[in-house]
Amino acid sequence: MARADFYLAVGALTPYKRFDRTIQAFNTSGKKLVVAGDGPELRKLRSIAGSNVDMRGWVSNENLRQLYRTAKAMVYMGREDFGMVAVEAQACGCPVIAFGEGGMTEIVDDGVSGVLFPAQNEASLLRAMERFESQKWQLAQVCSKVENFSRDSFQTKIKSFIERSATEKSAQSDSLQPA
DSSP states (O other), X not given: OOOOSOEEEESOOOGGGTHHHHHHHHHHHOOOEEEEOXXXXXXXXXXXXXXXXXXXXXXXXXXXXXXXXXXXXXXXXXXXXXXXXXXXXXXXTOOEEEESSBTHHHHOOBTTTEEEESSSSHHHHHHHHHHHHTSOOOHHHHTTTGGGGSHHHHHHHHHHHHHHHHHHHHHHHHHHSOO
């Protein structure tokens, strides 16, 4: 599916996710941004959004997948422990431009599946978008790490961890036995 000429911001519209700064950056750049999400900041964010920012509010899972599949990239300025929206975006082949701290550093492979930026401000995001636009993004490359976060991968890793732990505990018990 062809990528359209818009960026996407997704999530719960709460202060720490910094949607306000994302919207301000897009107001400055004039580039098109679609914001999908609901929360206590929705009214405030709508009031600061320029005409190039489409505030969708809550969208269905089907509509969200369609946005992920067609957006140029997903933009995320918040600091998260993990960041499921980045995994969802990449699973749909959508590169991620994200603040480079917290869980996003485990999800976004800088220069491969997206771009990480160093500060939660407009200038840093705008520089990251320029860097993003200067590169070509291949679907397989964008999706390359997503399988690490699948249910099958989790189950395999947790089983392996439990087996290793049991083996180590057994080895320790054996070494503590009197000769």
